[in-house]
Amino acid sequence: MGILSSSIARKVAMALSGLFLVVFLAQHFTINVISVINPDTFNSWSHFMGTNVLVQGVLQPILIFGVIFHFCMGIFLEIKNNSARKIKYKSYKGDRNSTWASRYMIVTGLVVLAFLGLHFYDFWFHEITYKYLESNPEDPTRYYPELVEKFRSPVRTGIYCVSFVLLMLHLWHGFSSSFQSMGWNNKYSKGLRAFTQVYAIAIPLGFIFIALYLHFNQIH
Secondary structure (H helix, E strand, O other): OHHHOOHHHHHHHHHHHHHHHHHHHHHHHHHHHHOOOOHHHHHHHHHHHHHOHHHHHHHHHHHHHHHHHHHHHHHHHHHHHHHHHHHHOOOOOHHHHOOHHHHOHHHHHHHHHHHHHHHHHHHHHHHHHHHHHOOOOOOOOOHHHHHHHHOOOHHHHHHHHHHHHHHHHHHHHHHHHHHHHOOOOOOOHHHHHHHHHHHHHHHHHHHHHHHHHHHHOOOO
16 A cells, blocks of 8 residues: 555544544534525525635545545554454453444444435535536525525434434544544643544534524525
């Protein structure tokens, strides 16, 4: 794997890709939460993101690569770790001093990955269809009504909320462990861990609030 041939390098790469996705998640939340505050501003920001060449041609492909890399590396490291346990231990009892979130990172990660896949498909494919397949004229005011419509179904809204609960569990362990993987261990470590835990709870809950708000405030 070249530069990723050592276990330390792979863990650092995993951590960096995870932190990149955490930054994206915060940016994504900032745009979405505006939808419940000022729909016109949400339309404006969404139109910019949907038509800007840099965002569409550079940042979006980087994001997609980051998602694929992070989860593929996570699966690879999980397989390597499981193999090491089988070789070194006859009776592995590490779960006695580990949290549920840390033991099932691969499970929550795969569920979140599936959700992200559907999310990308839902929004990206819709944009491709609207702009290129149907050749519709650009409408800067369409984004908020389309977003509200996506949360009309209670089933869809429920799946969305459950997915973010699992993301919360994934972040609870993954965000803080990213800094540990990079050797971050100093007087600020305790405060940083507290920040990652607040983030892990607040951002997913924020997304859940947005989904429920839009579900119960449909445009008629």
